[in-house]
Amino acid sequence: MTHLATDVLVVGAGGAGMYAAVAVAREGRSVLLLDKGLVGRGGATIMAQMTVAAAIAHEEPDDWTLHLEDTLDAGRGICHEPLSRMLCERAPERILEMDRWGTRWARENGHIKQVTAPGHRRKRCCYVDFLSTGPAVAATLRHQVSIADRVRRVSNVAAIEVCVADGRVRGAVALDLSTGSLVTMAARAVVLAAGGLTKIFRRNSASTNMGGEAYWLALEAGAELVDMEFVQFFPIAHLAPRLVGMDPIMWDPFRYKLGGRLLNGNFEEFIHRYGGQDEGRYTAPRDLASYAILKEVEAGRGSPHGGVYLDFRHLPEATVRSAFGPVIDRLLANGIDLTRTAVEVAPTAHYHMGGIAVDERLETRVAGLFAAGEAVGGPGGANRVSGNAISEALVFGERAGFFAAETAAGADPGWSPAYAERARAELADLRARKGSGPAPGVVSTELQDAMWEHAGPFRSEEGLERALARIHALRRRLPELTIAAGDVFNLDVQDWYELNAMLRSAEAVASSALRRRESRGAHQRLDAPQMSPAFEKNQRVALDHGVLTSRWSPVVRSGVRTA
Amino acid sequence: MTARVTTLSVWRGGAEDGRFERYEVPFEEGMSVLDALRWIRAHADSSLAIRYSCINANACHTCMALVDGRVEYTCTARLTPAGVTVAPLPKRPVIRDLVTDTMPVEEKLDCGA
Numbered sequence: 091m092t093h094l095a096t097d098v099l100v101v102g103a104g105g106a107g108m109y110a111a112v113a114v115a116r117e118g119r120s121v122l123l124l125d126k127g128l129v130g131r132g133g134a135t136i137m138a139q140m141t142v143a144a145a146i147a148h149e150e151p152d153d154w155t156l157h158l159e160d161t162l163d164a165g166r167g168i169c170h171e172p173l174s175r176m177l178c179e180r181a182p183e184r185i186l187e188m189d190r191w192g193t194r195w196a197r198e199n200g201h202i203k204q205v206t207a208p209g210h211r212r213k214r215c216c217y218v219d220f221l222s223t224g225p226a227v228a229a230t231l232r233h234q235v236s237i238a239d240r241v242r243r244v245s246n247v248a249a250i251e252v253c254v255a256d257g258r259v260r261g262a263v264a265l266d267l268s269t270g271s272l273v274t275m276a277a278r279a280v281v282l283a284a285g286g287l288t289k290i291f292r293r294n295s296a297s298t299n300m301g302g303e304a305y306w307l308a309l310e311a312g313a314e315l316v317d318m319e320f321v322q323f324f325p326i327a328h329l330a331p332r333l334v335g336m337d338p339i340m341w342d343p344f345r346y347k348l349g350g351r352l353l354n355g356n357f358e359e360f361i362h363r364y365g366g367q368d369e370g371r372y373t374a375p376r377d378l379a380s381y382a383i384l385k386e387v388e389a390g391r392g393s394p395h396g397g398v399y400l401d402f403r404h405l406p407e408a409t410v411r412s413a414f415g416p417v418i419d420r421l422l423a424n425g426i427d428l429t430r431t432a433v434e435v436a437p438t439a440h441y442h443m444g445g446i447a448v449d450e451r452l453e454t455r456v457a458g459l460f461a462a463g464e465a466v467g468g469p470g471g472a473n474r475v476s477g478n479a480i481s482e483a484l485v486f487g488e489r490a491g492f493f494a495a496e497t498a499a500g501a502d503p504g505w506s507p508a509y510a511e512r513a514r515a516e517l518a519d520l521r522a523r524k525g526s527g528p529a530p531g532v533v534s535t536e537l538q539d540a541m542w543e544h545a546g547p548f549r550s551e552e553g554l555e556r557a558l559a560r561i562h563a564l565r566r567r568l569p570e571l572t573i574a575a576g577d578v579f580n581l582d583v584q585d586w587y588e589l590n591a592m593l594r595s596a597e598a599v600a601s602s603a604l605r606r607r608e609s610r611g612a613h614q615r616l617d618a619p620q621m622s623p624a625f626e627k628n629q630r631v632a633l634d635h636g637v638l639t640s641r642w643s644p645v646v647r648s649g650v651r652t653a
Numbered sequence: 654m655t656a657r658v659t660t661l662s663v664w665r666g667g668a669e670d671g672r673f674e675r676y677e678v679p680f681e682e683g684m685s686v687l688d689a690l691r692w693i694r695a696h697a698d699s700s701l702a703i704r705y706s707c708i709n710a711n712a713c714h715t716c717m718a719l720v721d722g723r724v725e726y727t728c729t730a731r732l733t734p735a736g737v738t739v740a741p742l743p744k745r746p747v748i749r750d751l752v753t754d755t756m757p758v759e760e761k762l763d764c765g766a
């Protein structure tokens with residue numbers, strides 16, 4: 091079995107993990123940067139096509155305190171304010187550092203161009219043309235980690251356990267997909283930067299590696315998760331016809347700029363039936379749009395694939411082309427001619443506000459265990475404004491790396507092979523098993539269906555109870571699942587660990603949603619449609635001898651704003 | 654609508670000891686080769702080894718294979734009812750099935766550490 095030793099282990103090499111690695115190396119410490127996929131290519135960062143929010147004030151006067159106000163407003167009273175503040179205050183440094191590193195932010199008259207996006211009162215969203223923000227961010231950071239001394243990168247190796255002894259992190263165990271064997275890693279500090287969980291829902295914008303492994307690893311290590319009920323559902327994500335090479339949430343700016351009509355399966359406008367105003371403009375709030383769409387589908391008035399139509403056919407071709415030139419060609423390459431066809435759209439799980447509970451050093455309650463990026467819970471509260479997720483990845487990545495390096499400068503807590511014993515026995519058992527049930531991937535699909543039906547954009551006590559019952563039933567099937575033979579690149583083995591993570595993440599989401607008997611931000615309860623002051627608090631979950639427990643905690647305020 | 658199917662011939666095994674196997678996959682207009690490969694894993698044979706991450710975005714650029722003799726991203730290669738043959742990338746060591754060794758050498762576990 092391969093054994094590696096490092097000062098800091100970073101799990102996940104998206105925007106957050108790569109920035110963390112650079113920050114650790116800057117402090118003179120060694121880093122091991124691990125990714126389940128290929129470094130810089132496995133998660134959400136490379137898929138993001140829109141914008142990054144930072145109050146650099148290149149376009150117009152702006153200030154991080156305004157950015158913070160917008161962030162806290164969207165978060166509906168329950169943001170972890172010191173984390174929100176860190177995000178907004180430090181986003182400009184990160185954007186400008188990335189600029190020096192060669193990210194080609196769109197420019198105009200020599201300055202970095204910034205645009206508005208929903209939820210921002212100022213033009214503060216930077217981007218890279220055309221729809222290349224995420225790929226450009228990922229490419230810049232891939233280069234930085236490749237030239238940094240002391241950063242060792244490892245691809246296709248997935249962390250499956252963080253090892254903790256006497257209350258301190260000691261390292262981790264990982265699965266090397268290429269050989270099917272375990273790798274042990276001694277580390278003085280570990281940063282979990284393994285991204286979000288939207289894959290637990292049937293409709294999602296996720297990459298294949300977004301099954302919530304960061305949350306599962308943190309829980310099993312003894313850390314708490316917070317705000318797990320707050321999943322952001324995007325109302326008009328692309329559904330059909332099949333479209334490749336485009337961010338599924340791309341229709342937002344289209345609709346915003348051009349005014350697309352939302353029509354049901356009978357090509358009738360419907361938003362007004364639910365109290366919204368639409369008239370071809372993007373004025374209906376997101377939750378209302380999602381609600382109206384899902385209700386139309388439920389009533390049998392959906393489009394063929396179970397969504398509604400977004401229609402631009404009333405616009406002259408020249409208008410469409412002048413607004414989105416090169417994108418129009420990409421659509422045509424997909425066989426979509428907006429002047430002739432209405433596309434189908436539907437709500438989809440897009441981002442997770444909740445996540446690992448950390449303090450102002452991005453450290454969990456387990457000494458030496460840090461988190462960064464989407465894996466962190468708290469800064470967005472009940473809802474995130476657009477563009478804040480990449481800023482969060484960059485800012486928290488840098489901060490987590492910095493603080494992890496500081497911790498790693500202390501005494502070496504030491505490694506023992508015994509720490510890997512549980513994982514080793516579990517894998518041996520898995521490989522020896524003669525299962526009679528389906529492969530793990532099949533059960534993941536069942537879980538996705540249950541989460542979408544019962545714990546998706548609209549929730550109720552009854553539905554959430556059902557979701558939890560399904561989750562427990564699926565968990566009981568784990569021992570009977572069949573794992574294909576062979577060690578080399580055996581995706582069933584990887585899927586099995588991922589399914590464990592998905593089940594835990596799903597349980598955390600559904601049980602937290604059940605206990606929050608109100609509607610707030612992205613958490614919408616049909617049986618409790620109002621926001622209730624009694625719930626202006628955060629919910630934390632943890633594992634206690636294999637059982638998920640929960641407690642409420644007061645919101646952590648920063649004192650920046652009193653109103 | 655009548656259910657349509659298409660056929661994929663997919664390389665299984667190592668470079669030397671492999672063979673093509675045929676899979677019938679439900680066909681939908683606009684479907685990608687990657688969609689079909691994922692369908693095979695989910696419904697026919699989960700032991701099929703493939704490499705991909707972003708699924709839709711054509712951003713991760715990790716899903717390349719030889720599709721009807723041409724190097725293509727399987728996510729952008731469109732299927733037709735006529736079917737396709739999918740083989741691992743040429744000139745790359747085959748790890749298993751469609752997965753070849755495309756990892757940068759510094760990102761390997763055994764790169765001399």
Ligand SMILES: Cc1cc2nc3c(=O)[nH]c(=O)nc-3n(C[C@H](O)[C@H](O)[C@H](O)COP(=O)(O)OP(=O)(O)OC[C@H]3O[C@@H](n4cnc5c(N)ncnc54)[C@H](O)[C@@H]3O)c2cc1C
Nearest residue numbers: 102104105106126132133134135140249285463464477480
């Ligand atoms: C389609 C799409 C579009 C988006 N557009 C925008 C946008 O325009 N603006 C914006 O601000 N935000 C956007 N977001 C959100 C934003 O991209 C993400 O929140 C952010 O990139 C997350 O960065 P991260 O580094 O935390 O995680 P990721 O980039 O997801 O990286 C996590 C990494 O961890 C790896 N990993 C997972 N499990 C393990 C494990 N067990 N062991 C080792 N590695 C593991 C994964 O392979 C992955 O590479 C978008 C998201 C999506 C999905």
